[in-house]
Amino acid sequence: xxxxxxxxxxxxxxxxxxxxxVSRVLSGKAGVRQTTRDTVLTAMEELGYSRDKQVTTKTExxxxxxxxxxxxxxPAFAEELDTLLFSAGHANIVCAAGSAGTSxxxxxxxxxxxxxxxLISVSGTPAxxxxxxxxxxxxxxxxxxxxxxxxxxxxxxxAFFSCSDHEAVxxxxxxxxxxxxxxxxxAVGPERYLPTQRKIAxxxxxxxxxxxxxxxxxxxxxxxxxxxxxxxxGHTAIVCGSDIMALGAIREIRSLGLDVPDDISIVGFxxxxxxxxxxxxxxxxxxxxxxxxxxxVTALLAALKGAELDRTELLFxxxxxxRNSTGPVS
Amino acid sequence: xxxxxxxxxxxxxxxxxxxxxVSRVLSGKAGVRQTTRDTVLTAMEELGYSRDKQVTTKTExxxxxxxxxxxxxxPAFAEELDTLLFSAGHANIVCAAGSAGTSxxxxxxxxxxxxxxxLISVSGTPAxxxxxxxxxxxxxxxxxxxxxxxxxxxxxxxAFFSCSDHEAVxxxxxxxxxxxxxxxxxAVGPERYLPTQRKIAxxxxxxxxxxxxxxxxxxxxxxxxxxxxxxxxGHTAIVCGSDIMALGAIREIRSLGLDVPDDISIVGFxxxxxxxxxxxxxxxxxxxxxxxxxxxVTALLAALKGAELDRTELLFxxxxxxRNSTGPVS
Numbered sequence: 025x026x027x028x029x030x031x032x033x034x035x036x037x038x039x040x041x042x043x044x045x046v047s048r049v050l051s052g053k054a055g056v057r058q059t060t061r062d063t064v065l066t067a068m069e070e071l072g073y074s075r076d077k078q079v080t081t082k083t084e085x086x087x088x089x090x091x092x093x094x095x096x097x098x099p100a101f102a103e104e105l106d107t108l109l110f111s112a113g114h115a116n117i118v119c120a121a122g123s124a125g126t127s128x129x130x131x132x133x134x135x136x137x138x139x140x141x142x143l144i145s146v147s148g149t150p151a152x153x154x155x156x157x158x159x160x161x162x163x164x165x166x167x168x169x170x171x172x173x174x175x176x177x178x179x180x181x182x183a184f185f186s187c188s189d190h191e192a193v194x195x196x197x198x199x200x201x202x203x204x205x206x207x208x209x210x211a212v213g214p215e216r217y218l219p220t221q222r223k224i225a226x227x228x229x230x231x232x233x234x235x236x237x238x239x240x241x242x243x244x245x246x247x248x249x250x251x252x253x254x255x256x257x258g259h260t261a262i263v264c265g266s267d268i269m270a271l272g273a274i275r276e277i278r279s280l281g282l283d284v285p286d287d288i289s290i291v292g293f294x295x296x297x298x299x300x301x302x303x304x305x306x307x308x309x310x311x312x313x314x315x316x317x318x319x320x321v322t323a324l325l326a327a328l329k330g331a332e333l334d335r336t337e338l339l340f341x342x343x344x345x346x347r348n349s350t351g352p353v354s
Numbered sequence: 355x356x357x358x359x360x361x362x363x364x365x366x367x368x369x370x371x372x373x374x375x376v377s378r379v380l381s382g383k384a385g386v387r388q389t390t391r392d393t394v395l396t397a398m399e400e401l402g403y404s405r406d407k408q409v410t411t412k413t414e415x416x417x418x419x420x421x422x423x424x425x426x427x428x429p430a431f432a433e434e435l436d437t438l439l440f441s442a443g444h445a446n447i448v449c450a451a452g453s454a455g456t457s458x459x460x461x462x463x464x465x466x467x468x469x470x471x472x473l474i475s476v477s478g479t480p481a482x483x484x485x486x487x488x489x490x491x492x493x494x495x496x497x498x499x500x501x502x503x504x505x506x507x508x509x510x511x512x513a514f515f516s517c518s519d520h521e522a523v524x525x526x527x528x529x530x531x532x533x534x535x536x537x538x539x540x541a542v543g544p545e546r547y548l549p550t551q552r553k554i555a556x557x558x559x560x561x562x563x564x565x566x567x568x569x570x571x572x573x574x575x576x577x578x579x580x581x582x583x584x585x586x587x588g589h590t591a592i593v594c595g596s597d598i599m600a601l602g603a604i605r606e607i608r609s610l611g612l613d614v615p616d617d618i619s620i621v622g623f624x625x626x627x628x629x630x631x632x633x634x635x636x637x638x639x640x641x642x643x644x645x646x647x648x649x650x651v652t653a654l655l656a657a658l659k660g661a662e663l664d665r666t667e668l669l670f671x672x673x674x675x676x677r678n679s680t681g682p683v684s
Contacts, residue, residue, distance in 0.1 A: 043463070043466060043492070087447075092433065093429035093433045094429065096429070096627075096628070099423035099424065099429045099450075100423070100424070102423055102450065103422070103423045103450065103455065106452045106456055107454045107455040109455075110456045110460075111454075111455075115464040117447040117448065117449055117464070117468075118447065118449065119447055119448065120429075120432065120433065120436060120448055124437045124440075124441075125436035125437040125441075126436055126439075126440045126445065130445065133363070133373070134415060134445040138415075138468060162372060275631070297424060298601065298628060301601045301633065302631050302633060303631065303633030304633060
């Protein structure tokens with residue numbers, strides 16, 4: 025893993041041909057003159073380059089897995105990870121699981137075939153208490169060091185970096201209470217997800233009850249539905265499990281003829297890109313994306329050099345970003 | 355290309371072991387018992403599976419290249435392409451070029467090593483009149499069919515699907531003129547980009563002059579700068595080259611103490627996700643992402659089966675989505 029493998033480009037340089045030509049010779053494709061083919065094969069011998077080594081060149085690639093791209097929080101993680109991996113000299117590819125597209129499990133199978141060097145998974149199956157982490161286990165036991173952001177499974181031999189859901193909920197509630205709100209609701213996605221369970225546990229620990237919680241799905245529509253329920257039951261402020269849900273909640277509140285924040289205050293979660301541009305600009309809890317990605321990449325790079333991964337989950341402190349979707353209780 | 359290659363999973367099934375074990379045997383890794391190793395090697399012989407075929411399994415992967423993930427328009431293209439490729443049975447990986455991360459050229463080098471089956475590039479170097487398309491040419495001549503969305507180079511042997519910039523600008527201007535605006539400005543990114551050149555040409559053909567155009571960069575900050583210039587020179591409406599620029603323009607106009615749309619009307623371009631949630635909800639031109647992606651995937655699938663790609667650029671009709679950032683001239 026930590027060796028510096030010979031690349032096709034090295035071979036191309038030595039043979040005085042293009043990398044494309046080397047690739048064609050290696051894959052046995054037509055369209056290469058016999059003399060050129062001989063030159064490449066001779067260069068291969070001289071440099072001790074073999075097909076096996078060609079496979080080794082691929083071990084420099086790190087795969088980034090994200091659950092979807094439509095929530096802007098995930099492209100933000102992917103972009104930050106790319107920047108950090110790039111400056112560390114690693115090529116990377118992004119695999120995004122779509123609800124109607126390729127699943128996480130299918131991506132992991134593809135990655136196994138691609139012989140990747142390492143893996144960083146954002147909000148993957150380790151964040152889903154009902155999903156099997158077997159595909160990750162297989163990759164890890166095949167020697168692919170894996171690091172997880174916002175997901176945790178004590179039985180996986182990886183490293184774990186998560187945003188503290190407890191602190192996120194506590195900061196949101198404290199802010200709303202300081203504005204005079206007492207009827208505060210929590211709008212989250214399905215309870216199968218670990219961050220959801222943690223947000224609910226944090227919320228209940230602050231003295232709220234099950235009736236103050238609406239568990240729907242992590243989309244604008246999920247936010248609408250949760251807001252409808254919580255407003256109907258007399259809540260004046262809603263802490264949302266994602267910015268996307270918060271935007272849906274705002275839309276629902278307006279369609280009820282109410283105003284944000286004059287009638288109902290809304291807090292998001294993620295501070296994903298563009299949230300400063302929403303109507304109203306969203307008060308939200310910022311995940312420390314940069315710091316989390318830096319820790320994940322640092323751990324992965326060490327593992328690629330042979331270090332053991334520390335299985336302890338490292339929790340990151342989020343910041344409350346106060347904008348215009350929260351105000352004094354009316 | 356069009357053959358159905360044997361997969362590691364087929365071999366695993368035949369040998370009665372996991373794909374991970376097959377992978378370890380093939381890559382010569384430790385941690386596999388000799389009896390297991392023999393079982394896999396026997397199965398390989400029985401099925402006529404060779405290392406060369408292992409490489410062939412990788413040809414099923416289609417790579418999606420996007421320039422960045424921070425403009426939500428690009429994740430939207432990537433997600434749509436994933437959905438379509440997945441339903442056609444193709445695995446895919448996404449390569450996102452970041453300003454501070456991996457460049458498009460570096461991604462293309464990695465893809466060459468990965469022996470991908472095909473490529474769909476969104477707003478890549480063929481959209482940049484100053485960039486070399488040599489890396490694409492190399493991949494194409496190595497037998498990788500390539501399809502381009504929002505980029506065109508008549509000398510590249512690919513297929514091209516673009517949103518009509520002319521229609522986008524014409525529809526925006528017509529809408530603003532119907533609201534009484536005559537002092538209309540155009541805010542775009544650098545002129546090196548083909549879509550920028552086309553938007554400028556369309557704008558000039560409608561009777562506007564160079565003084566009505568501010569060419570900056572495709573970011574919120576670029577939008578701010580362009581809006582400052584155009585408002586300063588007396589324009590009452592601005593057609594922006596991207597939604598992101600439009601959001602920056604709105605921010606700038608407000609910081610000048612003016613209102614959108616009461617004082618200045620703003621039109622975006624892309625209708626990227628979340629634009630219905632901005633303040634004010636953005637009037638913008640919707641790229642027909644789904645239709646463009648369907649055409650691109652259809653062309654690529656045909657090429658993977660051996661069809662010639664038609665080099666003609668197919669232009670798609672965009673729709674004007676009227677929301678709240680445009681209003682009557684004051």
